[in-house]
Amino acid sequence: MEAKTKDLWVFVETNEDGTAKNVGIELLTPGKMMAGKQGGALVAVVIGNNVDEAVKAASEHGADKVIVVDGPEYAHYTTDAYAIALCALVEKYGPTSMLIGATNNGRDLGPRVSCRLHTGLTADCTALDIDEESGNVAWTRPAFGGNLMATILCPDHRPQIGTVRPGVFKKSDAGEAKAEVIKEDIHVDAKDIRTQVLELIKEADGENVDLEGADIIVSGGRGVGGPEGFEPVKALADALGGVVGASRAAVDAGWIAHAHQVGQTGKTVGPKLYIACGISGAIQHVAGMSGSDCIVAINKDPEAPIFDIADYGVVGNLFEVLPVLTEEIKKARA
Amino acid sequence: MNMLVCVKQVPDTTEIKIDPVKNTLIREGVPSIVNPFDGYALEAAARIKDKDPSAKIVVLSMGPEQAKAALKECLAIAADKAYLVSGRAFGGSDTLATSYIISEAIKKVEEIEGKFDVIFCGKQAIDGDTAQVGPEIAEHLNYPQVTYGLEAEVDGDTIKVKKEVEEGVEVIAAKMPAVVTFTKPAWDPRYPTIKRKMAANRAEIPVLGEDAFPDIDTTRIGLKGSPTHVKKTFVPQKKSGGVKIKEETAEDSAKKLFQLLSDASII
Numbered sequence: 001m002e003a004k005t006k007d008l009w010v011f012v013e014t015n016e017d018g019t020a021k022n023v024g025i026e027l028l029t030p031g032k033m034m035a036g037k038q039g040g041a042l043v044a045v046v047i048g049n050n051v052d053e054a055v056k057a058a059s060e061h062g063a064d065k066v067i068v069v070d071g072p073e074y075a076h077y078t079t080d081a082y083a084i085a086l087c088a089l090v091e092k093y094g095p096t097s098m099l100i101g102a103t104n105n106g107r108d109l110g111p112r113v114s115c116r117l118h119t120g121l122t123a124d125c126t127a128l129d130i131d132e133e134s135g136n137v138a139w140t141r142p143a144f145g146g147n148l149m150a151t152i153l154c155p156d157h158r159p160q161i162g163t164v165r166p167g168v169f170k171k172s173d174a175g176e177a178k179a180e181v182i183k184e185d186i187h188v189d190a191k192d193i194r195t196q197v198l199e200l201i202k203e204a205d206g207e208n209v210d211l212e213g214a215d216i217i218v219s220g221g222r223g224v225g226g227p228e229g230f231e232p233v234k235a236l237a238d239a240l241g242g243v244v245g246a247s248r249a250a251v252d253a254g255w256i257a258h259a260h261q262v263g264q265t266g267k268t269v270g271p272k273l274y275i276a277c278g279i280s281g282a283i284q285h286v287a288g289m290s291g292s293d294c295i296v297a298i299n300k301d302p303e304a305p306i307f308d309i310a311d312y313g314v315v316g317n318l319f320e321v322l323p324v325l326t327e328e329i330k331k332a333r334a
Numbered sequence: 335m336n337m338l339v340c341v342k343q344v345p346d347t348t349e350i351k352i353d354p355v356k357n358t359l360i361r362e363g364v365p366s367i368v369n370p371f372d373g374y375a376l377e378a379a380a381r382i383k384d385k386d387p388s389a390k391i392v393v394l395s396m397g398p399e400q401a402k403a404a405l406k407e408c409l410a411i412a413a414d415k416a417y418l419v420s421g422r423a424f425g426g427s428d429t430l431a432t433s434y435i436i437s438e439a440i441k442k443v444e445e446i447e448g449k450f451d452v453i454f455c456g457k458q459a460i461d462g463d464t465a466q467v468g469p470e471i472a473e474h475l476n477y478p479q480v481t482y483g484l485e486a487e488v489d490g491d492t493i494k495v496k497k498e499v500e501e502g503v504e505v506i507a508a509k510m511p512a513v514v515t516f517t518k519p520a521w522d523p524r525y526p527t528i529k530r531k532m533a534a535n536r537a538e539i540p541v542l543g544e545d546a547f548p549d550i551d552t553t554r555i556g557l558k559g560s561p562t563h564v565k566k567t568f569v570p571q572k573k574s575g576g577v578k579i580k581e582e583t584a585e586d587s588a589k590k591l592f593q594l595l596s597d598a599s600i601i
Contacts, residue, residue, distance in 0.1 A: 079469075079479055104499060108481045111469035115430060120561030123429075123464035131565070138565065144461055145347035148359055150567045157561040194478035195508045198494065202502040210500045240601065251518075258518050259498060264347075264463065265370070265518060273600055284348065294600050295576075296591065302580070311576035314591050320584030321591070328592040329601060 001117060003158040004094025006040030007065075011086065011100045011109075012058050014048030016075065020057045022213055023101030023166040028062045030128045030169050031099055034137065037130040038096060041065055044179070047085050049075035059177035066179045067093070073188045077105045078195055081188040083112045088186050090117060095159045097137050099128070102163035102268070103212060110163045120154035122162040124268070126291065136160060145264045146287025166212045167270015168291050209243065209259045211267045216242030216275075217292075219262055221285075222249040223278015223299060223318055230256055232322040233277050239329045245269070245289075247279045263288035277318045281306025298322070335389035335488060337379045338443070338450040339413065340436060340471070341372040343397050343404035344461040352569055359569075368404045371456025373411075375516040377523035378486050379454050380412035386488070390414050392447050396424065396436055402539050409534035410526030416537065417443050421544035426557030429462075433470030434554050439542055440475065450511060452493055457482055457515040465515070472513035480506050483516045 010031045012024030028044065035042040044058035047069045058066050069085045086109065090098070100106045102124045114121035122139035131138040131153060139152045139162045154160040211217060218237040220230050230244065237244045245267075246260040262269055264284040274292035279285060281297070281304055289295070290309060297310035298318045307313040314321055345364045353360050368376075376393070383389040393408040395401045396419040405416035419439045427435060444450060453475075458465035465481070472479035480495040484503065487494045492507045495514050508514070526534070553559055577594065581587040595601045 104482055107465050108469060108479070111429070111433075111466040112473050112479070114466075115433065115470040115473035118430070118561075120428065120430065121466060122562060123466055142570070143463055143567075144345075144350055144359060145463070146570065147347065147350050147352060148567055149570050151565045152562050153565050154562045194512075195480060195506050198505040198507055200499070200502060200504050201496075209502075212500065254520075258520065259502070261518075264460065273595075282348070294595075294598075296595070302578075307578065312591060312594055313576065313578045314587050315578065315580040316584040316587045321588040324585045324588035325592055328589060332592075332596065332601075 001091070001094065001119070001158055003096040005096065006038050007043050007093070007095045008035040008038060008040055009043045009045050009095040009098040009159070010063070011098060011106070012044050012046045012054055013101055013103060013105055014046060014051050014054045018048060018050040018053050020046070020054035021101060021103065022171070023103060023106075023164070024054075025057055025061050025171050026166070026169045027099045027101060027164055028058065029172050032062045032172070034097065034128060034130055038135070040096060043067060043095065045086070045089060047074050047082055055181060056177055059179035059181070060174040061172050062175070063179045066181045067184055068181060069184050069186050071187065073190075073193065076197055078193050079108055079112055080193045080195065082109050083116065084188050084192065085186045086113050087116050089184060090159060097160045100161065100163045102165045106163050110161060114161045117159070119157035119159060119161060122152045122154070125162045125164045126168050128162070128164065137162065142287055145284045147283060165268050165270070165291065211243055211245055211260070211262060211269050214243040214269065214271050216240045216273045217245045217262070217269055217271045217289075218242050218275045218277065219245035219247060219279060220250055220256070220277050221247035221279030222253070224250060224255065227255040229278075232319060232326070236275065236322050236326045236329075239326045239333070240273070242273070247282075247285050276306050276310070277322060279306055280304045281309065335382060335386055336448055336450050337382065337389060337391050338440065338453045339372065339376045339379050339391060339393045339408070340453065340455045340468070341376070341393055341395045341404055341408055342369045342456075342459045343367070343395065343401040344369045344459050347460045366400065366403065368407050369456050369459045371458060371460070371516060371518070373456070373523045374519055375454035375456050376408055376412055377519075378483065378514075378516055380524060382486065382488060383412065390447070392417065392443065392450070394419065394436070394439060394443060396420070396432065396439070405539055406534045406537065407526070409537050410531040411524060415447065416539045417542060418539055419542045423544045423552065423556050426560065427555060428560035428562045429464050429466040429470055430562075431555050431560045433467045433474055435550070436467070437471050437474035438547055438550050440471070442542055442546055452486070452510060453477070453513045454486075455513065455515045457517045468513055468515035475511075475513070477511050477513050478508045479513045479515070480508050481515045483514045484519045486514055
């Protein structure tokens, strides 16, 4: 399709309580820069149920306009309802570009929508810009397990769409909420939603594994040696109010569930602080966490590649280092 | 139960090295494997067949002639039939063009094998890492989709899928026919038996070439039919290492780390 405007859209995914997921607000930051270069407005698109909080957040963090679709059929994410709503909006308003957070839902929705609109989609981008030569969005993303980066253009189809990795961009400071809010009433018939959630089985111990939304992650790898080796890792995570992550080696060994896995075949994360304990730093792991603001590595092997990317590297036995570190933190926070 | 599993032959990305002088990927000598996530999709189908031996598993791949090796491996593990989609005009396709070709190929294979109740894919291939082809096949065929599946079970005319979500595991029912993409489950896929391996080696794998698709829209395939183009590729810059801490004792190292992190207001 042809673009009807020069506007850039950011799809702001919502939580079930009507708040915005972090990544949607983060993407308003590069969105502002790109919309400026493209000469259009920055538009946040919010879909969900009772989403006033999300609309307010988008407005406070730089959106010029917010388009809202609010209804009970969007309370829980379904591919069908969200694809119908988002495609209807794109067809009506014709943006030139669209950013979607590369969460599980974003990566479920993006290909469905771009395929229906017959346009290009670039997955899991880690850098965004406008190509000076052509004015197209320059989407940059890792491939081959993070060994290679590729910059991709979508020259002849609109909107240009990309999913963007959470944690890569930072939220702007909240300002005055002055976006124009446009409500769109899009109703989806129950018969058009072809999947149904039967139940949600929470993690056995009620543990939080929201790695993508975490500010602090403490991860264990092969060096923790067994399931019980995760105890000091978890203790440190608890002391810091963080979430426990793991490398593929630890997950493959069966020491911890795959939901905790960080890396190419797990989650990609971008916390403020990432502490890698007994993780060697294989490129597949690094691909999933190199966007962290601060990386701390604790490893016995001074030659471990994880030290090449760590801001702070401790050469030492994690079973000796972690308990002392945890104690120090508890003391400081007591 | 008639199941199709889509598989891709990929380079083993854990074996890929960077040429330190030219700063490019060294592809020579890197083994080709069945994309691991596609292996989980095949295992999910095999588990359905374990319960219902009358079920059929067909595997389909798009790629060069060499991809037959990946299909033979799937035959050795659990598949009953295999098809390869291969043609010069298909080369250079991005995910949208690839998914279009595969969805057209599925219609052709269905003329021989009958309608598929489910189409299983890996959630993503480890070379491209896009996770887009599965959902795009679902869209081309106008089927419902479930992504990030761990295991699947047939229940009447629906497929029940355990799906990995942030908070744990969701059980989702989708009306068949449906597309399900799979991530890594807690168990390992089965290995081929010697007997199946020998049979697979002898198997003839039909190839669907360009001539098999007289009605395909040629403006939507290959490099020219792809909306996205690669402008450039480059090797990511290595971040330079930071502060290294190695005190006399582990305790001292931990205390120093705490001090540095506190001073930098990180904790």
